[in-house]
Amino acid sequence: MDWHELMGRHREFDVEKALDAAMCVFWRKGYEGASYADLTQAAGVERPALYSAFGNKEALFKKVLVRYYEHHLDYIPVALALPTAREVAAHILYNAIDLNTRYPEHTGCLGINGVLAGSDEAEPVRLALIEARAEGEAMLVERFERAKAEGDLPQAASAQTFAAFLLAILHGMAVQAKAGFSRETLRAVADQALSAWPAPK
Amino acid sequence: MDWHELMGRHREFDVEKALDAAMCVFWRKGYEGASYADLTQAAGVERPALYSAFGNKEALFKKVLVRYYEHHLDYIPVALALPTAREVAAHILYNAIDLNTRYPEHTGCLGINGVLAGSDEAEPVRLALIEARAEGEAMLVERFERAKAEGDLPQAASAQTFAAFLLAILHGMAVQAKAGFSRETLRAVADQALSAWPAPK
DNA sequence: GCGTTTTAATAATGGTCGTTATGAAATGGA
DNA sequence: TCCATTTCATAACGACCATTATTAAAACGC
Numbered sequence: 001m002d003w004h005e006l007m008g009r010h011r012e013f014d015v016e017k018a019l020d021a022a023m024c025v026f027w028r029k030g031y032e033g034a035s036y037a038d039l040t041q042a043a044g045v046e047r048p049a050l051y052s053a054f055g056n057k058e059a060l061f062k063k064v065l066v067r068y069y070e071h072h073l074d075y076i077p078v079a080l081a082l083p084t085a086r087e088v089a090a091h092i093l094y095n096a097i098d099l100n101t102r103y104p105e106h107t108g109c110l111g112i113n114g115v116l117a118g119s120d121e122a123e124p125v126r127l128a129l130i131e132a133r134a135e136g137e138a139m140l141v142e143r144f145e146r147a148k149a150e151g152d153l154p155q156a157a158s159a160q161t162f163a164a165f166l167l168a169i170l171h172g173m174a175v176q177a178k179a180g181f182s183r184e185t186l187r188a189v190a191d192q193a194l195s196a197w198p199a200p201k
Numbered sequence: 202m203d204w205h206e207l208m209g210r211h212r213e214f215d216v217e218k219a220l221d222a223a224m225c226v227f228w229r230k231g232y233e234g235a236s237y238a239d240l241t242q243a244a245g246v247e248r249p250a251l252y253s254a255f256g257n258k259e260a261l262f263k264k265v266l267v268r269y270y271e272h273h274l275d276y277i278p279v280a281l282a283l284p285t286a287r288e289v290a291a292h293i294l295y296n297a298i299d300l301n302t303r304y305p306e307h308t309g310c311l312g313i314n315g316v317l318a319g320s321d322e323a324e325p326v327r328l329a330l331i332e333a334r335a336e337g338e339a340m341l342v343e344r345f346e347r348a349k350a351e352g353d354l355p356q357a358a359s360a361q362t363f364a365a366f367l368l369a370i371l372h373g374m375a376v377q378a379k380a381g382f383s384r385e386t387l388r389a390v391a392d393q394a395l396s397a398w399p400a401p402k
Numbered sequence: 403g404c405g406t407t408t409t410a411a412t413a414a415t416g417g418t419c420g421t422t423a424t425g426a427a428a429t430g431g432a
Numbered sequence: 433t434c435c436a437t438t439t440c441a442t443a444a445c446g447a448c449c450a451t452t453a454t455t456a457a458a459a460c461g462c
Contacts (some may be wrong), residue, residue, distance in 0.1 A: 008408025009458040017323030032233055036450055046411055048452075053409095055241045057450065064269065073229040080340060085348035086398050088341075089367050093391040096371050100378035100387065108379035111330050112372060116317045116379060129312050130380045132266065139281060140289075147286035166290055168390045170297050171313060175299035175372040178309035178317060181365065186301065188362040189369045190294040192346065196397025197287050209438025210428040237420055247441060249422075258420065 015053060018043040022054075023064045023073045027106035031061055031114045047122065061114070068110045072099055137163050154198055216254060219244040223255075226263045228307035232262055232315045262315070269311045273300055337338065338364050355399055370394045 021042040025034045036057060040047050054060040079091035100108050108116070144159035153162070173186050222243040225369070226235045237258060241248050255261040280292035301309050345360035347353075356365065374387050 007406070009410075009460090011409065012458095035448080037448085047450090048412095049410065051451075055264045065330070070332070076337065076340070080344050084353045085345055085363070086353075086395065088344055088348075089398060090391075090395060092367065093370065093374075093394065094388075096374060097378075097384060097387045097391060100375055101384045105380075109334065109371075109375035112317075112375040113379060114330055116313075117374065129266070129315055132270070132312060133380060136277065139277070143281045143289055144286055147289075152285045152287075156281075158389065160386070160435045161393055162286070162290075163384050164377065165390045165393040166293065168370055168377060169294065170310075170373065171376040172369030172371065172373035173294075173297060174301055174310035175315040175317065175376070176365065176369060177298075178314060179334060180308075183298060185361070185365050186298045187295075188359065189366045190291075190298060191368040192362055192397055193294065193369075193394070194287065194291060196393055197290060197312075207434070208430050210430095210440075213440065236418080238418085248420090249442095250440065252421075253439075274426095 011053070013045050013049065014044070018045055018050065018053065019064060019067055022050075022060055023068060023110065024106055026064055027103075027108075027110045027113055029055075029120070030116060033120070057083070065114075072110075075099075103135055122180075133167065137167055139164060157198060165196075167194070212248050212254070214244070214250065219246055219264060220268055221253065223251075223261055224269060224311065225264055226309055227262055228269075228304075228309075228311045228314055228352065229319075231317060232258075233323070235336075266311070266315075273311075276300075334368070338368055341367060358399060366394070366397075 016152050023042070025038050025042045029038065029179055030033075034057075036047060036050070039057075039060070040050055043050060045053075050060065073093035076092060079088050079095070082088050082091055096109070106113070140163035141159045144153060144157075144162050146158060147153040148155055148157060153159070169190065173181075173189060176186060176189070216397070221267070222245070223240050226239050226243045229235075230239065235258075237251070239247060240258075241251055244251060246254075251261065255264055276296035277293060280289050283289050283292055297310070307314070341364035342360045345354060345358075345363050349356055349358060349360060354360070370391065374382075374390060377387060377390070
């Protein structure tokens with residue numbers, strides 16, 4: 001490699017910095033929502049320079065994805081080396097939480113956002129969907145408060161937590177269904193979630 | 202209402218059918234991935250007819266969303282009326298699974314897909330992301346198989362199920378982070394998930 | 403310094419997007 | 433029958449999209 005650096009004009013921009021800039025844009029706006037104008041502006045590089053360095057938009061996103069796994073999902077191999085499965089799960093979960101909330105300008109996960117986020121003019125629709133889910137969540141919270149009052153859930157339990165947990169499972173299953181998971185697998189996920197449920201009384 | 206039906210030419214297409222057709226398209230392709238050409242073709246209606254009946258693309262999606270809640274999420278109020286919180290959760294979970302897998306041409310949830318799915322030419326990227334998650338899932342399955350061999354997970358447990366469950370939580374938390382959930386709420390969700398984890402030995 | 407090779411910058415390409423004039427056809431009231 | 437009103441169909445609009453010719457500039461080996 002690098003044999004081509006011996007001749008010709010040198011590249012004037014930092015490839016790694018440009019890749020990080022592109023990652024920020026994709027992380028925030030998603031794949032389709034990120035226009036090439038956004039990417040070149042964030043990288044401070046003209047269009048043909050990005051093309052010659054990384055290929056087209058799809059190739060650039062895939063390079064960004066590799067970098068994301070190497071630089072931000074490096075806690076996963078660490079977790080996999082832990083002694084117990086519970087520690088594995090805990091390590092992954094807590095590190096994912098940190099990653100999802102560390103950068104205010106691009107929350108969540110690049111992989112999910114990559115196809116969940118969208119361009120700016122789609123924001124009203126995103127907000128409408130978020131609001132719709134929030135209404136559902138509020139109904140669940142109210143219902144679980146009633147359950148506490150009826151002794152159906154322990155007094156120490158948080159209705160808000162149970163609602164958020166249930167919604168997380170629902171969102172996760174929806175993403176998995178989109179990814180082609182079988183009904184039986186989803187059923188097993190749901191049963192596993194229910195096994196965490198406190199017994200009545 | 203309907204005062205305007207007394208005069209002028211009558212509408213020649215069924216508004217409800219057009220709304221259902223638009224719902225199918227949005228469900229499969231997401232909001233941004235669904236072009237107005239897709240919508241008019243699916244509805245069998247010319248462009249200005251859709252505009253005059255429902256407004257622009259955003260207004261049409263919101264009308265579709267209302268219809269989705271009324272026609273496909275009607276199991277939620279039913280669930281909320283069940284006697285125990287566990288039954289509420291179980292009813293919602295199982296009905297969501299059915300909804301997510303009932304229609305092969307538009308799997309998952311309209312709400313999630315609305316901002317998760319995309320247009321056809323973004324499919325290579327979707328597949329790349331799905332493959333990346335599948336690799337992570339495979340690593341988790343392998344790790345949990347080892348845990349079973351080490352007595353860290355019960356022999357009766359399914360490593361595949363635990364991996365799918367953990368991924369569902371991760372996906373759900375990513376969606377929630379994107380929706381603005383606080384770090385503390387996500388932490389509570391993770392702890393709730395871990396409370397379902399079987400104890401070692 | 404010359405020639406070769408690579409990058410940089412400007413600008414243009416074809417295509418698709420969401421949205422909308424425009425005018426013809428149809429309907430009911432007067 | 434004629435008018436007011438609404439829908440229908442064709443076609444066009446400007447904007448933005450991802451992608452690339454094209455030309456100028458820079459850096460090396462010789």
